[in-house]
Amino acid sequence: MxxxxxxxxxxxxxxxxxxxxxxxxxxxxxxxxxxxxxxxxxxxxxxxxxxxxxxxxxxxxxxxxxxxxxxxxxxxxxxxxxxxxxxxxxxxxxxxxxxxxxxxxxxxxxxxxxxxxxxxxxxxxxxxxxxxxxxxxxxxxxxxxxxxxxxxxxxxxxxxxxxxxxxxxxxxxxxxxxxxxxxxxxxxxxxxxxxxxxxxLQLEDLLESLVNLINIGIDEKSPNTGRHCQQVPKLTMMLADAAQKTDEGALKDFAMSMSERYELWLAGMLHDCGKITTPVHVIEKATKLQTIFDRIHLIDARFEILRRDVEIHYLKQQAAQGPSNRLSRELECKLERFEDDRTFLAYANIGSERMKDEDLQRVASIANYTWVDQQGNTQTLLNEEEVENLMIPAGTLTNEERKIINNHISLTIRMLETLPWPKHLQHIPEFAGGHHERMDGKGYPRGLRGEEMSVQARIMAIADIFEALTAKDRPYKTGKTLSESLRILGKFSLNGHIDPELFHIFVKQKVYLEYANQFMDSAQIDEVDETQIPGYLKPQ
Structure with a gap:
């Protein structure tokens, strides 16, 4: 050759x-x-x-x-x-x-x-x-x-x-x-x-299909949570892209490869997978007294019995003593008080506003009213479990139910850590499991401080909160407007709840507006004055 x-x-x-x-x-x-x-x-x-x-x-x-x-x-x-x-x-x-x-x-x-x-x-x-x-x-x-x-x-x-x-x-x-x-x-x-x-590619498709399978299961239990599982990854990637573009502050060198972007997106899809075990009556608890149904209607029925018994009592007195203006006024006052108390409990049951101390005392006082059941037994108007629920200071969940909800993140971490993730996806449990941690260490489940969390977990925390604030399909609240949601998020950036650097990027690069235009109801998208957002200093 x-x-x-x-x-x-x-x-x-x-x-x-x-x-x-x-x-x-x-x-x-x-x-x-x-x-x-x-x-x-x-x-x-x-x-x-x-x-x-x-x-x-x-x-x-x-x-x-x-x-x-x-x-x-x-x-x-x-x-x-x-x-x-x-x-x-x-x-x-x-x-x-x-x-x-x-x-x-x-x-x-x-x-x-x-x-x-x-x-x-x-x-x-x-x-x-x-x-x-x-x-x-x-x-x-x-x-x-x-x-x-x-x-x-x-x-x-x-x-x-x-x-x-x-x-x-x-x-x-x-x-x-x-x-x-x-x-x-x-x-x-x-x-x-x-x-x-x-x-x-087939294995990636299979993995994504299994992730969607989990989210379908959650969605079937709670359509509201199912939408959340789809929206948080999208907002997470919007903020991650914005963070990569920033040329100032502590995140000016932050960058992700395509593989790392995929890892974050997948973590976003899985961030609430633990909710698949959360009882439906807790996830979907729209009012304080809701279980399978809203028990406020049982209390309404008891008030009707109280009204009936009081009316019978005064009618008997009038029959024995003759017509009396005093008795008529006493009856009218009692019936008005019952109606006021019934209306008050119905409003307290919604849980849309934080209850004042005097409101909590009023619930306890109303609970002591008595009525007679069909067996002739005297009962208090509210039992202990009903009093506990109606005296929830804010929201609709009791402390025990709040623990059940919060446990979903611990279960998410446990579920994800059991999987044999390949090297390029090994951070998924940390990303997905850190979105309820806080910068000041007061979050859960591990009480991590800001420096102990990855940037990706901090990004997902903001996405999770903002989606929850703006979501209009939750059974226990209405969706907040864009400006109101930004004010709340801004306060969170000041009190150690979320990363202030990422919040600055979220506002400066108008990630909030990109998300709003794609996924929020037009009625919620109001005019935003960025100079009025707490914790945000608009660049000159």
Whole structure:
């Protein structure tokens, strides 16, 4: 073998080695395929090349990429495909294997085809190639078509090269057997790499489907929480993108790779997965007395019994003593007091405002009213459990129910930490499990301080709160306006609840407005005066 041939062999081995390394690093399948085809062209000094992939139903070879140096053509791959490049059926109308088209022949027979003069062979139908030549004024002469088979000898695609050119004269020459051996080695490597990439994508799709499956389960239990599970990841990514763009403050060097972005997004999708075990009556508790139904109606019925008994008592007195203005006024006063107390309890049951101390005392006083049940037993108007619920200072949850709700985050962490996350997703439990922590260490479940939390967890905390403030579909509250939500969030940035740096970015880069325009009801989007937002100093 000549010195030049040795040099050519060395160059080809170098191409294969470089490609082998690249196959492990390139994650974009289209970029990977272009690299494979370009390497095949370089090894054989081919003027052009085409790559086909097997369709999902295994019935066609779908055109994927075309390169041609002389014509300066590049179709498919990372660019748009040409309408002229059509799919090739692997079977004929009679269901027999298609052996007429050379790429289909190579695919069906799983063997390479090396032709010195294309149009001199009667073995194949080159109608498509003739049309290409006529359209572009080109002449396909030598041809090498190689099936791409993975480690299980399953067909992945077909790689086709045209017109090998001599290194110095650039005259078209046949593809040598050495060319064929090298391309067969290359396509074998490439097929395995493509299969691995597709397997990774399939596993990612499976993972995302399982995540959606969990969220569907939560959604079925609580449609309100289900929407929250979908919106928080979107707002999280908006704020993460804004944080990457900032060129000032403590986060000016914050950056995430595509892999890290995917990790954060997935963590956002899973941030409330522990709620799948939270009882529905706690998640959906719209009023203080709600369980399966709102028990305020039972209290209404007791008030009616009180009214009935009082009226009967005074009517008996009047029957015995005769008509009396004093008795009539006493009856009227009692009935008015009962109605006022009933109205008060109905309002207290909503839990929309924090109760004052005198309101709590009033609940305790009303509870001591007595009534007589059907068995003739004297009962207090409210039992201990009803008093406990109606005396909730704010919101609709008792301390025990609040613990049940809060436990969802501990369970989220436990669930996520049991999974064997790959290296590029290993931070998901920390990201998802940290969105209820606070900068001042007063959050839960671990009481972490700001510096102990990742930026991603702090981002998710803001997204979680803002979505909850603006959500209009919660059973226990109405959605707040944009300006009101920003005022509350601003106060949180001042009292150590959320990261003030991230809040500054949230406002300055108008992440709140981007989110509002996409996901909030138009009636909630009011005019925002950023100078009035607590904790935010508008740049001059």
């Amino acid at each position: 000549s010195e030049l041939s040795n040099k050519q062999i060395a160059e080809r081995l170098q191409h294969l080695t470089t490609l082998s390394i690249a196959l492990n690093d390139i994650k974009n399948i289209e970029v990977l395929l272009e690299r494979i085809l370009q390497t095949a062209k370089n090894i054989t000094h081919a003027d052009g090349g085409t790559l086909y992939r097997v369709s999902a139903d295994k019935k066609y070879l779908e055109f994927d990429i075309l390169f041609n140096d002389s014509l300066d053509l590049h179709f498919g791959g990372t660019l748009e495909k040409s309408e002229q490049m059509r799919s090739i059926p692997l079977s004929l109308d009679n269901a027999e294997p298609n052996l007429e088209a050379v790429v289909a022949y190579a695919a069906n027979r799983k063997e390479s085809v090396n032709i010195e003069h294309v149009y001199d062979t009667p073995l194949f139908n080159f109608l498509g190639m003739r049309k290409f030549d006529e359209f572009y004024g080109y002449h396909c002469q030598s041809l090498l078509t190689v099936p791409m088979l993975d480690h299980n000898s399953e067909l992945v695609g077909v790689l086709q090269l045209v017109n090998s050119k001599a290194p110095f004269s650039h005259q078209v020459q046949p593809f040598s057997m050495t060319d064929q051996v090298f391309i067969e080695a290359l396509t074998s490597q490439a097929a395995i790499a493509i299969t691995n990439q597709e397997l990774i």
